[in-house]
Amino acid sequence: MSDRATNFDCFDFERRLADALDADSLLPSGAKVLVGVSGGADSVALLVAMHSLARRGRNFELVVAHLDHGLRAESSADAEFVAELSAGLGVECFIVRQDIASLAQQLGEGLEQAARLARFEFFRDTAQQCGAGAIAMGHHADDNVETILFRILRGTAWRGLAGIPACRQDGQLRIIRPLLGFRRAEILNYCRSRDLSWREDITNAQTIHRRNFIRNELLPSIRERLNPQVDEALLRLGSLAGETERFLRSLAREALGNSVVLAEGGKMIIDAKMLAACDRIVRTTAYRLALTELGMPQRNLTAEHLSQIDALLQAPSGVVNLPANFHARREQSLLLITDN
Incomplete structure (x- = not known):
């Protein structure tokens, strides 16, 4: 045509x-x-x-x-x-x-x-x-x-x-x-x-x-x-959300840098107390970044999964099963995120 x-x-x-x-x-x-x-x-x-x-x-x-x-x-x-x-x-x-x-x-x-x-x-x-x-x-x-x-x-x-x-x-x-x-x-x-x-x-x-x-x-x-300019409004919202997401990711990277004890061989070991001092939205962004770095596909990762991982910071022990055979586990003062 x-x-x-x-x-x-x-x-x-x-x-x-x-x-x-x-x-x-x-x-x-x-x-x-x-x-x-x-x-x-x-x-x-x-x-x-x-x-x-x-x-x-x-x-x-x-x-x-x-x-x-x-x-x-x-x-x-x-x-x-x-x-x-x-x-x-x-x-x-x-x-x-x-x-x-x-x-x-x-x-x-x-x-x-x-x-x-x-x-x-x-x-x-x-x-x-x-x-x-x-x-x-x-x-x-x-x-x-x-x-x-x-x-x-x-x-x-x-x-x-x-x-x-x-x-x-x-x-x-x-x-x-x-x-x-x-x-x-x-x-x-x-x-x-x-x-x-x-x-x-x-x-x-x-x-x-x-x-x-x-x-x-x-x-x-x-x-x-409702709004003849809805397209422009949604694009502005998307731009602002993108800026916010990039800022959160920078804070989350800093939080991981300060709290990760070990990251190798398909696992990441995090100082739970150190990460718990951050705001919740920074923590949940950090979990997503950690899982991305470990190679987990993000498509099936939900807000509920991130909330379950975050709850481990307040528990003495526990395991959260995640998509693609990934797991998060609390052991004493540590939070472990692994791919098996």
Whole structure:
């Protein structure tokens, strides 16, 4: 799909993208970058704009990855579109087809979550195989608005309120989202001005999925009935929450530095009395940091788990079983966090 836009400055769009990539060294110089491309306007704009920057002397190399999830009759055509787009740009493209419906049954997950997990695993494996040090994703500001609102409704902490991170580490890989400062309308205008085609996912209009309900029904209703500037308000909230989370993490790192007795071999031993002197919110942030350092996946770690660990500081003994076979245990004056 394409529809040429007028009076849109594509070079300014690409300059802002370059600024986003430079911010906080989002993309190291000389990096090889895997761009996740679904065929939608967001990922097409990201690929084409990054390719334009690379041609104008930016020091990075691009490869493309696309997961054909087989959930729609059009998914094969989406894959063909991405392959042709990549070939036209002279960019190497990796495509794989996976039965997401079967995977969802195996994992006991919904289709959306199973597709998300499979897509990221494919991107990560492909990046490692081709020597890419970063994975670029096409999430934008409107995605962030939806994410923040969804997390508010579901229940979340500061980290969740901060929304989608512009950058995060996954082992040796850096996951970057340089379009987070762009609205969806800007991205569409860039595509139209560049006379680019893209694929439309017709299921995005179906409100049976929670994200689509938020996008297509809840947010429009809030804009009409409560606050026409709700998008900006949620993005401000996310920015403030991100600043708060970063401050808490700095306090938690300092608390761990003062209270950790030993950290090696899949375990961390903490002076319970020393850590107990900190505020509770700093302590619970410290537990999350400690578990992250020990390699525990954060997806299933809940506020209840953190509260249970914190209760051990007031108990002479006890054990808390955590996801992924991790444990927290109180022994005399020590708090032990281990991966077995």
